[in-house]
Every structure is written in C-alpha cells, then in structure tokens.
Amino acid sequence: MDIPAAANTLGTLGAVCWSIQLVPQIIVNYRRHHATGLQHSMMMLWAWAGVPLGVYNIVSDFNVALKVQPQVLTLLSLVTWGQCFYYQRSWGIFKTLSVAVPVGVLMGGVEVGLIFALWSRGEEGGHWSMTLMAVLSALLLALGVLRHYVDIWEHLTVRGISFLFVGIDALGDVFSLVSIIFQSRLDILGMATYGTELVLWLGVFAAGGWYNLLPKLRKRWGLTQDAKELQARRELERGQGQEENATGGTTATGIALHDGPSSTSVFRTASRSIDI
16 A cells, blocks of 8 residues: 555654653653662663664665654663663762763664665665564564563552553554555564554553552442442431431330440430430
8 A cells, every 4th residue: 555645644643652652751750750660671672672673664765754763762762771770779860871871872883884784785685684673673672561561460560650651652553553554565574563562562551451440440439339338327327316206215114225326325314314
C-alpha cells in the first residue's frame, strides 16, 4: 500500500509519541526525587536498542520521522538511566554525566559506523545484515520491557513506572506500525519490531489493571457495601425504637428495660432514672 502522505503523517505521530514518551517518567522521577521500581537496566537496554533501530530505519530509507525516532529514544533513555543512578545510588551530577555522556557518544559512533558500512554494501545493506539490525532492536526493546515483568512477578504490583509513559509509548508503536503499512514496500521486520514492544506493553497494562486497579476497586466497592449495611441497620434500629415508643415501652409495674450501648441496663421509673 503506497500512500506516502499517510506514511509520513503516521510516522511523524509515532516519532512525536516516542519523543515525549519518557518525558512524563522523567518528570515523575524529578518530582518525587527517587526512581524506586524503575529498572535502570531497562533504560540502558532501550538506549542501545535505538542504535540498531536507527541503522535499520535509516538504511531502509523510512520516512524522516522514523529515522529521527530512534535517536530521541536513545537520548531520553540515557537521561532516565542517569536519573536512576542519581536518585537511587546517590551519584553526583558530575559522576552521572561523566558516565552517561561517553556512553552516548559511543552509541552514536557505533550507529554512524554501521550505517556507512551497510550503505557501502548496497541493496539496502544486504539482507542478513538488515535482518540482524531488526532482530537486535526488537530483542533489546523486548528485554527492556520484560525486565519490568520480572519486577511485577516479584512484587505482585506494577511499581516505579508511569502509566502515562506506557500509554504514550504504546501509542507510538501503533502509529509507527501503521506507518510502515502505508509505505511503498511492506516491511515485515520493521512491523515485528514495533509490534513486539506493543504486545509487551499491553501485558504491562493488563498487569496494572489486575494488581493495581482491581484491588482499589474491590476496596472501594467493599466500603460502599459496608456503609449501606450500616445505614440499613441504623434505619432498622430507628424503626424498632419508634415502634417501642408508640406502644409505651412500659410494663405493668411502670418499669421498662432498655438496651444500652454496653452490658449496663437502665431502669426507668415514673419519677427518676437509675443507672445500674
């Protein structure tokens, strides 16, 4: 299906989503001054995933948006990775930058070198080389998300990750996936790369619904039921009290026994009340 306008538009939307996907997570980490539960290994895997993905998208001559997309992913992933060490391991800003910046430069150098190497081979870099780039990018992206599956399994909750970030990232996968469909050539490997991550994010959403949202709804529903039962019990007691007052609530001797809040009984006579 060759619709260049649709491919560029959807690719741009996918790139925008991937450009801002980690921004909510970065803001959340900054505001709470910790990154507990956020997997630094996931961020590093994603940073490296941008290298083969960038090589594949550029050599395959995808639309401009999809060529820029992996570079933004690598940059934001490195920033988030640095936050993990800055907040959780008390690294100073200088130490964090002295590690993150050289790693970023190394990633950029590897990507540029691979791009020129594959271009020199012609025919879009050779079939097997391009297949390797697609498989590596899909594998690294998947391993990054799977690292959170391990944390979910261990703690039985989805913690440390912004669901807004997950939603934007998944939406970026959808736009990128559909963008490839509208290109002149249907690229199965490119679709598999984005599709794999999309499926894994849907699994994280499902786990969040099961472990995070459902218990809250159950608790809220249970409290509502308790309140209703308490209200019904009070109305029943009020009705019994009114019925008792209507019948006089006295015996032939003029002394009535009433239930008190404790085991103490209250005897009432016509002249006075005696608490025993």
